Amino acid sequence: MSESVLLEEESTPLDLRLSDDELDRVHGHVTDFIAEQVDAAGAEGAVLGLSGGIDSTTVAYLAVDALGAEYLRGLVMPGSVNTDENMSDAERVAEDLGIEYDVIEIEPIAEAFYEALPGASDERMAESNVRVRVRAVLNYFAANADGRLVLGTGNRSEALTGYFTKYGDQAVDCNPIGNLYKQQVRQLAAHAGVPRDLVMKTPSAEMWTGQTDEEELGLDYDTLDAVLALHVDGPLSTAATVRALDVTAEEVARVEELYESSKHKRAMPPAPAELSL
Numbered sequence: 348m349s350e351s352v353l354l355e356e357e358s359t360p361l362d363l364r365l366s367d368d369e370l371d372r373v374h375g376h377v378t379d380f381i382a383e384q385v386d387a388a389g390a391e392g393a394v395l396g397l398s399g400g401i402d403s404t405t406v407a408y409l410a411v412d413a414l415g416a417e418y419l420r421g422l423v424m425p426g427s428v429n430t431d432e433n434m435s436d437a438e439r440v441a442e443d444l445g446i447e448y449d450v451i452e453i454e455p456i457a458e459a460f461y462e463a464l465p466g467a468s469d470e471r472m473a474e475s476n477v478r479v480r481v482r483a484v485l486n487y488f489a490a491n492a493d494g495r496l497v498l499g500t501g502n503r504s505e506a507l508t509g510y511f512t513k514y515g516d517q518a519v520d521c522n523p524i525g526n527l528y529k530q531q532v533r534q535l536a537a538h539a540g541v542p543r544d545l546v547m548k549t550p551s552a553e554m555w556t557g558q559t560d561e562e563e564l565g566l567d568y569d570t571l572d573a574v575l576a577l578h579v580d581g582p583l584s585t586a587a588t589v590r591a592l593d594v595t596a597e598e599v600a601r602v603e604e605l606y607e608s609s610k611h612k613r614a615m616p617p618a619p620a621e622l623s624l
């Protein structure tokens with residue numbers, strides 16, 4: 348069975364699926380990109396956080412294709428919220444790929460932050476973002492020490508909705524799958540040989556127990572991707588998007604709100620315009 352057939356049973360509001368030929372080309376394009384980024388930086392390879400989720404697993408598979416297993420290091424960083432299943436999947440990915448990896452318990456590090464600013468961790472998002480940023484510090488610790496680049500795992504759907512922690516999981520040197528919508532990442536994962544149980548996993552940031560991306564975003568990824576492609580990336584008005592897809596004007600407005608309110612996450616921090624003195 349070809350890899351794209353694997354996902355063919357799904358029906359989506361808008362067919363963004365890549366053909367086998369396109370998947371071959373995207374695979375080559377992304378692996379070339381990873382190799383070029385590492386080469387251009389004069390780096391000794393790359394490091395990435397492995398969560399057992401589809402995005403980091405896909406980037407790990409592609410990076411091994413691009414660089415070879417000996418040039419990729421994985422960091423598996425369990426915190427209090429991560430399920431044992433996800434953490435053992437993360438280790439399985441590293442072992443299947445034959446890459447060097449470390450398992451680092453982040454809770455004692457996060458706890459030191461919570462104690463340093465009493466009360467701040469009462470706010471769930473503030474508390475959860477600390478864990479995400481602790482992982483970023485560890486990624487850069489490993490990258491600095493070994494002369495490696497940090498590979499990001501962000502995709503286009505997350506980037507356009509700001510669905511990431513500022514200076515957390517977005518604190519990376521490059522984003523190999525950054526131009527692909529989430530459903531295309533799943534397709535590329537299958538194409539790259541990621542095991543089916545990981546390809547079909549429900550996306551979760553695991554920032555609190557039971558969190559799923561789709562519940563927090565308020566839309567399923569297929570709908571989100573379709574609205575992004577037609578209305579945010581594409582030229583269709585709200586009314587035309589509603590007519591083209593099986594979505595409501597409220598769903599389009601939700602996507603627009605996510606996109607608009609996260610602009611600051613996609614820009615360099617602003618400074619006042621230069622004064623002529």
Ligand SMILES: Nc1ncnc2c1ncn2[C@@H]1O[C@H](COP(=O)(O)OP(=O)(O)OC[C@H]2O[C@@H]([n+]3cccc(C(=O)O)c3)[C@H](O)[C@@H]2O)[C@@H](O)[C@H]1O
Pocket residue numbers: 472476479505509510511512513515516551552553554560563611
């Ligand atoms: N207009 C503006 N201009 C400039 N800066 C602005 C700003 N509005 C907020 N800010 C700054 O941004 C901060 C809020 O942003 P941030 O700290 O990122 O926090 P926030 O966006 O509130 O939360 C992170 C979101 O990303 C999701 N996430 C995080 C990590 C991983 C994943 C995943 O999919 O795995 C998902 C998470 O579930 C949550 O929905 C504010 O505290 C403020 O410092």
Ligand SMILES: Nc1ncnc2c1ncn2[C@@H]1O[C@H](COP(=O)(O)OP(=O)(O)OP(=O)(O)O)[C@@H](O)[C@H]1O
Pocket residue numbers: 395396397398399400401402403404422423424425426429482500516548549550551552553560
């Ligand atoms: N426990 C963890 N250990 C190591 N890295 C992690 C951990 N949790 C998150 N990360 C890093 O943060 C990134 C962002 O998480 P995110 O949930 O968006 O991606 P994912 O888990 O790979 O895929 P999915 O979105 O399908 O859950 C991960 O891809 C991974 O690089």
Ligand SMILES: [Mg+2]
Pocket residue numbers: 398400401550551552553
């Ligand atoms: Mg995840």
